[in-house]
Amino acid sequence: MQTKRTEVAVIGAGTAGMSAYRAARAGGKRALLIESGPYGTTCARVGCMPSKLLIAAAEAAHAVRAAPAFGVHPGPLRIAGKEVMARVRGERDRFVGFVLDGIEQIPAEDKLRGHARFLGPGRLQLDDHTIIEADSVVIATGSTPIVPDEWRRAGPRVITSDQVFDWTDLPDSVAVVGTGVIGLELGQALHRLGVRVTLFARGGSVVQLSDPLVREVAARALADELDIRFQTEIAALEADADKDGGQVALTSRDAAGNLRTERFSYVLAAIGRSPNVGGLGLESAQLALDRHGIPLYDKHTMQCGSSAVFIAGDADNERPVLPEAADQGRIAGDNAARFPRTQPGLRRTPLTIAFSEPQIAVVGASYKELCVSHSGRFAIGQVSFENQGRSRVMLQNHGMLRVYGEFGSGRFLGAELAGPRAEHLGHLLAWACQAKLTVAAMLDMPFYHPVVEEGVRTALRDLAHHLSKEPEEVCQDCTPGT
Numbered sequence: 001m002q003t004k005r006t007e008v009a010v011i012g013a014g015t016a017g018m019s020a021y022r023a024a025r026a027g028g029k030r031a032l033l034i035e036s037g038p039y040g041t042t043c044a045r046v047g048c049m050p051s052k053l054l055i056a057a058a059e060a061a062h063a064v065r066a067a068p069a070f071g072v073h074p075g076p077l078r079i080a081g082k083e084v085m086a087r088v089r090g091e092r093d094r095f096v097g098f099v100l101d102g103i104e105q106i107p108a109e110d111k112l113r114g115h116a117r118f119l120g121p122g123r124l125q126l127d128d129h130t131i132i133e134a135d136s137v138v139i140a141t142g143s144t145p146i147v148p149d150e151w152r153r154a155g156p157r158v159i160t161s162d163q164v165f166d167w168t169d170l171p172d173s174v175a176v177v178g179t180g181v182i183g184l185e186l187g188q189a190l191h192r193l194g195v196r197v198t199l200f201a202r203g204g205s206v207v208q209l210s211d212p213l214v215r216e217v218a219a220r221a222l223a224d225e226l227d228i229r230f231q232t233e234i235a236a237l238e239a240d241a242d243k244d245g246g247q248v249a250l251t252s253r254d255a256a257g258n259l260r261t262e263r264f265s266y267v268l269a270a271i272g273r274s275p276n277v278g279g280l281g282l283e284s285a286q287l288a289l290d291r292h293g294i295p296l297y298d299k300h301t302m303q304c305g306s307s308a309v310f311i312a313g314d315a316d317n318e319r320p321v322l323p324e325a326a327d328q329g330r331i332a333g334d335n336a337a338r339f340p341r342t343q344p345g346l347r348r349t350p351l352t353i354a355f356s357e358p359q360i361a362v363v364g365a366s367y368k369e370l371c372v373s374h375s376g377r378f379a380i381g382q383v384s385f386e387n388q389g390r391s392r393v394m395l396q397n398h399g400m401l402r403v404y405g406e407f408g409s410g411r412f413l414g415a416e417l418a419g420p421r422a423e424h425l426g427h428l429l430a431w432a433c434q435a436k437l438t439v440a441a442m443l444d445m446p447f448y449h450p451v452v453e454e455g456v457r458t459a460l461r462d463l464a465h466h467l468s469k470e471p472e473e474v475c476q477d478c479t480p481g482t
């Protein structure tokens with residue numbers, strides 16, 4: 001067992017950890033970056049990038065299928081699964097390569113391999129080979145897909161997103177359990193690439209939408225295209241090795257209690273990810289934990305209590321998306337270097353985007369959050385994309401945008417939307433939200449023609465109209481339990 005001393009120890013070399021390491025070094029401190037798994041980050045290896053590559057192939061197939069509606073007839077569609085997966089893996093490897101180049105540039109003496117756990121507040125042990133004594137520690141350990149033990153017992157054909165991007169060919173059929181962002185993005189992409197896909201949703205919701213109207217419109221648009229079984233639970237999963245190459249027998253139970261057994265090449269568990277905090281020995285770090293075992297921390301400094309421990313990225317489960325991992329890592333690393341003179345870092349307006357079709361975005365304060373923080377004090381404006389000019393031109397006229405504003409100040413608070421170009425509309429709205437614009441100021445901005453943004457203007461005009469009325473009228477919408 002060797003002992004190493006450092007000023008800052010960073011656990012996890014993902015996006016948050018690398019960002020924390022760089023910030024600590026920029027703060028003039030000695031830092032160590034510890035990693036137990038493969039380098040390359042979740043985002044590049046098995047997350048954002050390969051999933052968007054698969055979606056890009058699916059969009060190409062979808063465009064061909066959609067073409068006849070414009071009078072364009074491209075001929076029979078042939079999807080070569082091996083070629084699809086070769087591009088996904090090839091481009092994925094290129095993105096991972098850029099991350100590995102970054103790791104390569106970190107001096108060898110700053111990089112340590114092994115699983116880290118706390119022995120005391122500033123004391124870590126790596127596997128059985130190294131003790132680290134650090135003035136401050138950043139926890140940037142990421143998250144892991146959740147697979148219930150009884151599902152695992154059905155064998156290797158029960159998979160998570162971690163396995164999908166290593167396929168060398170597209171399978172015949174996939175059952176996707178969970179209609180969160182991973183389930184929808186991957187389920188729709190595989191469906192469009194000719195895989196028989198069934199999605200199982202425990203409840204009636206899709207992705208992170210909390211606004212009941214947007215959620216309903218989104219669920220309807222998605223259910224028009226996909227085989228989604230809402231209100232349906234998984235009753236049992238069993239390996240069915242007799243079939244060609246093996247299958248999984250999935251038994252589901254619908255809301256009426258009816259059982260149905262179907263066979264799939266794979267079952268993709270997409271029921272959420274849990275932060276990697278369990279094996280860290282946090283009890284030895286003397287940190288106060290929440291009911292999920294995650295250290296309590298300050299969202300502006302990323303400091304855990306008054307300790308010299310900081311947390312960032314998926315590990316804290318606050319906003320488990322890539323831009324947040326980078327921001328939180330930078331703040332945590334900077335403050336780990338400054339400790340005890342910590343200072344608040346820049347936390348941006350929340351923005352999440354699901355790359356399904358219709359795309360789904362949540363900006364600023366969600367409907368659910370506003371029902372708590374602004375009950376009776378916010379108004380809603382809306383637009384349907386069904387008859388929105390440019391959306392109809394492109395035959396992408398599905399979805400709805402709802403925008404929220406504050407009575408009195410007239411300030412724009414947030415939005416939920418499912419619709420065309422939501423990735424861009426989401427940014428526009430997030431920038432307005434962060435700039436603390438009023439709805440009136442947003443309506444003073446230029447809008448070209450014919451563009452999807454004109455739909456945003458319609459929703460904002462509707463919001464301005466409601467903001468000019470009495471508050472009571474609006475909060476009827478905030479029914480309990482929404």
Ligand SMILES: Cc1cc2nc3c(=O)[nH]c(=O)nc-3n(C[C@H](O)[C@H](O)[C@H](O)COP(=O)(O)OP(=O)(O)OC[C@H]3O[C@@H](n4cnc5c(N)ncnc54)[C@H](O)[C@@H]3O)c2cc1C
Pocket residue numbers: 011012013014015016017034035036037038041042043046047048049051114115116117140141142143161182276279280312313314315320321322323325
């Ligand atoms: C399929 C999928 C698609 C996604 N798509 C998007 C998207 O389009 N846009 C978006 O913004 N986000 C997306 N995300 C989310 C995004 O990938 C994550 O939020 C982000 O990668 C988290 O970064 P991180 O640094 O917190 O964790 P990671 O990159 O996972 O890094 C954590 C590291 O810590 C290491 N580690 C864990 N425990 C220990 C220990 N005890 N000792 C040493 N090392 C340890 C792990 O091995 C890992 O390398 C997607 C995620 C998935 C799974």
Ligand SMILES: NC(=O)c1ccc[n+]([C@@H]2O[C@H](COP(=O)([O-])OP(=O)(O)OC[C@H]3O[C@@H](n4cnc5c(N)ncnc54)[C@H](O)[C@@H]3O)[C@@H](O)[C@H]2O)c1
Pocket residue numbers: 177178179180181182183185200201202203205207208233234270271272273319320321352353354355
């Ligand atoms: N475009 C993006 O930004 C993007 C893409 C993919 C992943 N991600 C990140 O990855 C995280 C994890 O994604 P995810 O889709 O796995 O999680 P999620 O939390 O978004 O969705 C999980 C879904 O599974 C359901 N569920 C939970 N337990 C279930 C069960 N036993 N049976 C059936 N359904 C069940 C939940 O109700 C929920 O709808 C996301 O929170 C997101 O931050 C982001």
